[in-house]
Amino acid sequence: xxxWSWESLLLLGLVxxxxxxxxxxxxxxxAGGLQGRKAMKLRLPPGPRPLPIIGNMHQFxxxxxxxxxxxxxxxxxxxxxxxxxxxxxxVSSADAAREFVKxxxxxxxxxxxxxxADIFKENIENIVWAPYGNYWRHLRKxxxxxxxxxxxxESFRPLRTQxxxxxxxxxxxxxxxxxxxxxxxxxxxxSFNNMTRMLLNKRFFGVNMSGQEEAFRFKELNTRFxxxxxxxxxxxxxxxxxxxxVVTDFxxxxxxxxxxxxxxxxxxxxxxxNGKLCMNNELQNNDSTTPAxxxxxxxxxxxxxxxxxxxxxxxxxxxxxxxxxxxxxxxxMIVAGTDTSSNVVEWGISELIRHPEAEKKLQEELDRVIGxxxxxxxxxxxxxxxxxxxxxETFRLxxxxxxxxxxxxxxxxxxxxxxxxxxxxxxxxxxxIQRDPKWWERPEEFDPERFIKNPxxxxxxxxxxxxxxxxxxxxxxxxxxxxxxxxxxxxxLMHSFQFSLPATASA
Ligand code: HEM
Numbered sequence: 001x002x003x004w005s006w007e008s009l010l011l012l013g014l015v016x017x018x019x020x021x022x023x024x025x026x027x028x029x030x031a032g033g034l035q036g037r038k039a040m041k042l043r044l045p046p047g048p049r050p051l052p053i054i055g056n057m058h059q060f061x062x063x064x065x066x067x068x069x070x071x072x073x074x075x076x077x078x079x080x081x082x083x084x085x086x087x088x089x090x091v092s093s094a095d096a097a098r099e100f101v102k103x104x105x106x107x108x109x110x111x112x113x114x115x116x117a118d119i120f121k122e123n124i125e126n127i128v129w130a131p132y133g134n135y136w137r138h139l140r141k142x143x144x145x146x147x148x149x150x151x152x153x154e155s156f157r158p159l160r161t162q163x164x165x166x167x168x169x170x171x172x173x174x175x176x177x178x179x180x181x182x183x184x185x186x187x188x189x190x191s192f193n194n195m196t197r198m199l200l201n202k203r204f205f206g207v208n209m210s211g212q213e214e215a216f217r218f219k220e221l222n223t224r225f226x227x228x229x230x231x232x233x234x235x236x237x238x239x240x241x242x243x244x245x246v247v248t249d250f251x252x253x254x255x256x257x258x259x260x261x262x263x264x265x266x267x268x269x270x271x272x273x274n275g276k277l278c279m280n281n282e283l284q285n286n287d288s289t290t291p292a293x294x295x296x297x298x299x300x301x302x303x304x305x306x307x308x309x310x311x312x313x314x315x316x317x318x319x320x321x322x323x324x325x326x327x328x329x330x331x332x333m334i335v336a337g338t339d340t341s342s343n344v345v346e347w348g349i350s351e352l353i354r355h356p357e358a359e360k361k362l363q364e365e366l367d368r369v370i371g372x373x374x375x376x377x378x379x380x381x382x383x384x385x386x387x388x389x390x391x392x393e394t395f396r397l398x399x400x401x402x403x404x405x406x407x408x409x410x411x412x413x414x415x416x417x418x419x420x421x422x423x424x425x426x427x428x429x430x431x432x433i434q435r436d437p438k439w440w441e442r443p444e445e446f447d448p449e450r451f452i453k454n455p456x457x458x459x460x461x462x463x464x465x466x467x468x469x470x471x472x473x474x475x476x477x478x479x480x481x482x483x484x485x486x487x488x489x490x491x492x493l494m495h496s497f498q499f500s501l502p503a504t505a506s507a
Contacts, residue, residue: 054083094436108410110408115232159197190205192219202268347397353499381484381491386448404427409424
């Protein structure tokens with residue numbers, strides 16, 4: 001099935017706009033309608049002039065982070081735009097970001113509805129899209145005190161070690177057989193396995209795995225679902241153009257993807273409840289890093305996330321978390337936590353290949369601290385400053401959400417001398433912030449040394465010039481896991497292999 005791009009929807013929308021433009025102009029008297037009069041009283045930030053009906057939608061382009069960055073160079077770090085009738089504030093500097101998500105953290109902790117929410121007409125149960133309120137707070141609390149504690153993450157350490165060893169082994173085996181190794185696929189499967197083992201105690205990809213087809217289907221469905229989250233649906237912003245998604249069958253497509261993902265998650269949940277989802281022992285027995293017997297495997301198996309979620313109460317304490325909420329959380333973790341993490345490792349490797357002096361330096365550090373006789377462990381990470389610098393520099397140049405997930409104001413507010421009515425959408429241009437020459441010398445260059453000189457700058461959300469996980473109440477709850485995955489991914493790969501460009505390729 002073809003995925004509809006927002007451009008094609010926009011094109012269809014424009015056709016109808018042309019025919020209706022005249023009518024609307026007469027009806028609302030140009031900019032003098034109620035919206036217009038209200039806007040005149042508000043002190044709004046500068047920004048490009050919106051067109052009637054579509055607002056600034058045409059200025060987003062196919063790389064909105066770049067288009068918005070270019071606009072910010074003209075209009076400043078706090079910029080006002082419109083998507084249809086929806087107000088947006090686009091923030092492109094670290095100082096302004098601090099004001100919005102630290103000083104006014106709570107005011108901007110809302111989320112707009114996800115794309116196409118109107119098509120589904122269901123309560124939103126995902127953490128990612130849940131409105132700011134009791135339900136979202138309850139799920140975040142479960143994340144903080146149950147799922148992402150250091151103790152819990154530590155309990156999954158042997159499992160992560162196994163998965164990393166399996167990846168290294170698979171790359172080695174393929175290369176020994178003269179096969180072309182698709183590193184991106186290997187890292188992506190590793191990330192998926194890592195996550196599904198933590199979530200469901202289920203491993204999808206790898207040698208002798210029976211469920212490859214199921215795995216590809218699940219992963220493909222999730223990828224489709226993720227791509228839908230980034231689509232701009234014209235009817236969400238121009239309500240009288242909702243019919244476009246009906247005539248183009250786009251709403252049917254969205255419903256089908258959502259239903260397929262839901263069916264699959266329901267299957268996993270049922271299997272889990274009936275004790276039918278279980279790791280096979282083949283991995284354990286193949287792995288040289290963990291002493292293995294069938295008996296100690298079951299004994300050592302930590303509770304997975306679904307085990308924990310099944311024990312959680314509802315937010316009002318009257319029962320257990322509904323299946324629909326548990327499925328939404330599983331989906332959040334897979335969609336938000338797998339490709340994001342593996343993409344950063346892939347970018348890190350590609351930057352190191354293009355900068356052989358940095359690759360050499362990292363390998364010398366690994367050889368000096370770990371040596372050739374043992375593998376890198378998570379306990380080694382604090383002793384690897386150059387690795388940490390490479391990781392931060394990769395997060396800086398390659399943020400996985402170049403424009404942060406949208407936030408929304410939950411009340412009227414004033415900031416920097418500007419007025420923002422309730423329900424204004426906030427977009428942080430992380431890409432622009434992390435390349436701002438005010439903070440970064442030669443910002444386009446991959447240069448881990450900048451973090452050797454300033455080791456105190458980190459990604460945890462208190463240095464606003466580096467916020468790949470966002471900051472404030474809505475900050476990524478999976479950050480500790482994401483960072484660990486990238487650190488270990490780069491360390492294990494760089495400790496095990498020498499990467500270089502083929503003689504015919506250029507950096
Ligand atoms: C390198 C890896 C990752 C990156 C770069 C990343 C980045 C982000 C960013 C930028 C946000 C939006 C923050 C905001 O709205 O201000 C976010 C939200 C979120 N992330 Fe991550 N993330 C990563 C890994 C993970 C992992 C491993 C998980 C879970 C297992 C996860 C789960 C979530 C969830 C549930 C949210 C929504 C939070 C909310 O709305 O309250 N992420 N992530």
